[in-house]
Amino acid sequence: MKRSFRSAVLAVLWAPAAMMAQNSGNVLLVHADVAKDTISRFIYSQFAEHLGHCIYGGIWVGENSPIPNTRGMRNDVVDALRKIRVAALRWPGGCYADGYHWRDGIGPRADRPRTVNATWGGVTEDNSFGTHEFMDLCAQLGCEPVICGNIGSGTVEEMSDWVRYLTSGGDDPMSRLRRSNGREKPWEVRFWGVGNEAWGCGGIMSADFYANEMARYSRFLNNYGGNALCKIASGGLQEDYHWTETIMKKWGGADGWLQGYLGGYSLHYYTVPDWNRKGSATAFSERDWFATLAATLRMDELVTKHSAIMDRYDPEKKIGLIVDEWGDWFDVEPGTNPAFLYQQNTLRDAMVAAVNLNIFHRHCDRVKMTNISQMVNVLQAMILTRDREIVLTPTYYVFRMYAVHQDALLLPTDLACDSCAAGGVSMPAISASASRDREGNIHVSLANLDPVNAKTLRCTLKGAAPAHVSGEIITAAAMNAYNDFDRPESVNIQPFTGAQLHGGVLTIALPAKSIVTLQLTAPR
Numbered sequence: 001m002k003r004s005f006r007s008a009v010l011a012v013l014w015a016p017a018a019m020m021a022q023n024s025g026n027v028l029l030v031h032a033d034v035a036k037d038t039i040s041r042f043i044y045s046q047f048a049e050h051l052g053h054c055i056y057g058g059i060w061v062g063e064n065s066p067i068p069n070t071r072g073m074r075n076d077v078v079d080a081l082r083k084i085r086v087a088a089l090r091w092p093g094g095c096y097a098d099g100y101h102w103r104d105g106i107g108p109r110a111d112r113p114r115t116v117n118a119t120w121g122g123v124t125e126d127n128s129f130g131t132h133e134f135m136d137l138c139a140q141l142g143c144e145p146v147i148c149g150n151i152g153s154g155t156v157e158e159m160s161d162w163v164r165y166l167t168s169g170g171d172d173p174m175s176r177l178r179r180s181n182g183r184e185k186p187w188e189v190r191f192w193g194v195g196n197e198a199w200g201c202g203g204i205m206s207a208d209f210y211a212n213e214m215a216r217y218s219r220f221l222n223n224y225g226g227n228a229l230c231k232i233a234s235g236g237l238q239e240d241y242h243w244t245e246t247i248m249k250k251w252g253g254a255d256g257w258l259q260g261y262l263g264g265y266s267l268h269y270y271t272v273p274d275w276n277r278k279g280s281a282t283a284f285s286e287r288d289w290f291a292t293l294a295a296t297l298r299m300d301e302l303v304t305k306h307s308a309i310m311d312r313y314d315p316e317k318k319i320g321l322i323v324d325e326w327g328d329w330f331d332v333e334p335g336t337n338p339a340f341l342y343q344q345n346t347l348r349d350a351m352v353a354a355v356n357l358n359i360f361h362r363h364c365d366r367v368k369m370t371n372i373s374q375m376v377n378v379l380q381a382m383i384l385t386r387d388r389e390i391v392l393t394p395t396y397y398v399f400r401m402y403a404v405h406q407d408a409l410l411l412p413t414d415l416a417c418d419s420c421a422a423g424g425v426s427m428p429a430i431s432a433s434a435s436r437d438r439e440g441n442i443h444v445s446l447a448n449l450d451p452v453n454a455k456t457l458r459c460t461l462k463g464a465a466p467a468h469v470s471g472e473i474i475t476a477a478a479m480n481a482y483n484d485f486d487r488p489e490s491v492n493i494q495p496f497t498g499a500q501l502h503g504g505v506l507t508i509a510l511p512a513k514s515i516v517t518l519q520l521t522a523p524r
């Protein structure tokens with residue numbers, strides 16, 4: 001925060017709020033008069049891979065299961081996910097995508113081949129969940145599909161046929177095959193990933209080689225009828241800015257031959273302070289809390305730097321930055337299959353989600369979609385399942401509380417705040433973002449990252465005169481509080497009464513380690 005801005009903000013806030021001036025270190029200015037960019041609902045998208053019990057057991061139980069289901073999809077899971085308004089769902093991977101052959105997952109289930117999931121644990125894959133099931137899941141969730149195609153071990157023909165199978169209404173072999181499998185009308189599929197992590201599990205390619213492959217594949221991924229594909233290129237490894245430069249140059253540089261083929265550019269970044277010591281999801285210290293949140297805050301730097309490169313080639317921001325894998329990644333729960341990536345989810349995960357979502361909101365001019373990893377039973381999941389039971393995680397509740405920002409107009413914010421520190425890590429104590437919805441309500445989301453100290457935040461809204469404030473909060477007594485099958489609602493959303501509105505200034509008492517969303521309504 002630049003000193004000049006900080007003084008200016010303090011000057012604005014100081015006069016009307018002098019009577020409450022004990023804690024003046026934290027100030028937030030919401031520019032309610034500058035609403036330009038929309039927070040795409042697709043920032044609230046998810047990722048579901050054929051990995052552990054994400055699909056099998058977590059979502060898909062089959063039509064003959066005693067677990068209540070609709071055409072094989074668990075009703076409890078679908079109902080819970082509908083409440084957080086999942087905007088889009090990415091499938092079938094991840095690393096799994098570049099070994100997946102879509103023809104294995106169509107036709108009568110009894111005839112589908114039993115294959116091996118070589119990416120995740122070498123388990124048997126019976127292919128009972130395939131293309132038709134995925135499209136049905138999206139319809140049940142009310143979300144759009146994001147299909148990630150296989151360039152690592154597939155062919156151009158295979159991927160191009162898949163697009164035709166899904167989206168063509170013509171009289172061609174792929175449409176006829178789809179019809180023979182029970183689906184008369186083509187589906188609409190907008191988002192199409194051309195490979196996944198092409199630098200690694202997707203084929204160990206160089207940036208140049210991948211750029212060529214991306215163009216070659218894309219050339220044959222056609223639009224049929226009214227369907228218009230937004231093709232998403234694989235990004236490089238986290239801070240591989242050279243990769244971004246290479247793809248963008250091919251798109252908009254002098255040769256610019258990816259033009260017309262590129263709609264999105266993918267970035268993957270997981271919150272992992274140390275890949276050699278990921279640590280327990282539940283048994284962690286204050287030092288770990290700080291290390292994790294500091295690692296999460298790096299997302300801002302990555303998005304900023306990748307966006308700056310994209311801006312040079314695409315100043316009109318036609319290409320979306322698609323953060324199609326993000327979230328935290330801890331050790332698997334003791335006694336579970338290490339290849340299944342099953343981890344618990346605490347208040348720390350809720351904080352990771354809130355901080356990332358605030359970052360994505362603030363960059364919504366470029367960030368057009370993000371997909372948290374992963375939806376059920378894997379990594380930073382919304383839902384954990386055990387046979388018939390389900391648990392909604394603290395991360396789920398953040399997505400539920402933050403849903404008010406979907407398709408709302410971003411209100412830019414300026415924040416000056418204390419820092420907090422432990423274990424040699426220092427970070428800003430507060431994370432914030434704000435938006436205005438279609439009804440004119442303003443929502444301000446705040447996270448107090450400090451696990452020990454409450455914060456008082458004074459907030460002014462420039463260009464708005466709200467008459468009423470209400471709010472919701474997610475917090476708990478312990479940093480590592482979590483929901484489990486025997487205590488499913490330990491961490492959830494509660495009413496928040498710690499915000500006072502006086503003379504147009506909000507004074508907000510944020511408890512330590514809390515996430516708050518305020519709703520400000522205009523006079524009626």
Ligand code: AHR
Pocket residue numbers: 049093094095096196197325373374379
């Ligand atoms: O989400 C788990 C894995 O992480 C994905 O399959 C891969 O794309 C990433 O490396």
